[in-house]
Amino acid sequence: MKSEINFYTNFKEETFDDNTCFLCGRECEIKTTEHIFPKWLQHKYDLWDKRLIVTNDTTIPYRNLTVPCCEKCNNEDLSKVEEKFQALLERSFKNLTFEDEQIIFQWSAKILYATRYKELSLLVDRKNPELGNILTPYELESYSALHLFLQSIRFKTTFHEPKPWSIFVFNCTDDDFFYHNNIVGLCFSMKFGKIAFTIVFEDNNVIEDFMFGLKKLKEYPINFPQYLEINAHLFYSAIIKENAPKYYTTYNDNSKEINVNTVGVLRSRKWNDKEYAYLLDQILTSCGIDIGHSTWNPDGTITSFLIDQNGEHLTRKLFEK
Incomplete structure (x- = not known):
């Protein structure tokens, strides 16, 4: 450098x-x-x-x-x-x-x-x-x-693609402020009343691409349990990262500018539904939401709050390209 x-x-x-x-x-x-x-x-x-x-x-x-x-x-x-x-x-x-x-x-x-x-x-x-x-x-x-x-x-900085972050924006139905993070996953979410965003750091925009369906949720006003479930998806996606991408950074002393380039790619281990459900349980419990049982069901399904007004799982719609 x-x-x-x-x-x-x-x-x-x-x-x-x-x-x-x-x-x-x-x-x-x-x-x-x-x-x-x-x-x-x-x-x-x-x-x-x-x-x-x-x-x-x-x-x-x-x-x-x-x-x-x-x-x-x-x-x-x-x-x-x-x-x-x-x-x-x-x-x-x-x-x-x-x-x-x-x-x-x-x-x-x-x-x-x-x-x-x-x-x-x-x-x-x-x-x-x-x-x-x-x-x-x-x-x-x-x-x-x-x-x-x-x-x-x-300093003026140019982040060359892929950008070292993924950002998701959501519309919420209640007016409360809320903040939570996941240190292991290097991510957090903040809710400013009816608008919220979740950000994942140092993922080279991979999670935004992997969870492309959740980007569409800005079209659906979501309640608080739904907001937490969405964050469980994103936080778990960040937790299963296997490596931290490397970055090559240069600073020009004359122009006072920084250039950031990515070296290598992000790798993640395989998604595990039971692990994800455990994280969702933790998040719900920490927010005082008790559904009376684990979100992991004996038949291998996961209890979800992401249901539309017709009783259909939103994720089925969201992840249709």
Whole structure:
């Protein structure tokens, strides 16, 4: 990579302390606090005093989910992304261009990466501090590609096909905010009332192609259990990835531009219906939905909420090319 040190500090050189910017990796001359879930989002959906479950199954108030950030990254680069993302949300993510998807990718990747970055400073057990923190810098290194892609917030970047993400947009019937993720699958979903999106990172757009039928669901207003079932499909598709694609990235010091190219292809192991049903059960239970039995039935079928008004399974319609 040409002149890498000139545009960001990579994982081998970063210190990960409270005076280091989580985005550019440099020591902050003027330190500010970046809210992982932006203030406008917290106020819009009354999240300030609500709590998010982190990796060790403890909770933290949304308002306390902050990371150190230098003044330029916070007040210039990230602010521009927030403005553009809000504009996309205002139009319900309709008719997304490649550039629009890149904004969603940047906004989402910041949330996922910064949440994990925050866990570097959170204790596994506050009563037993000798157990250490939830995450170590070594473990965070698995997010090095995502961290590198986040530099597209700071510099003009060209992501060459295949793009390192898959995005799905849905229309929902209720007005509640909802967020959940899957760390193993490197994906998450966020529901802004009646509009929602789910994103999978570093899949080279394979899951969007594999789950093409779910793209059509934006034509169907879906209820909350249906929304969760859709995410179970997408999260499981991400979980069964067998490898992480490699990326060749160059930085031009003169033009201040980044180019990202994919090396190799994504491989996934075979879909297992019983494993998928177990994940769906977990997601439903975590959201307080009890159907009285597992979604995996003795005859090998899976209970589904994706039924249309005529009682027909939507997936049969959706996956007809």
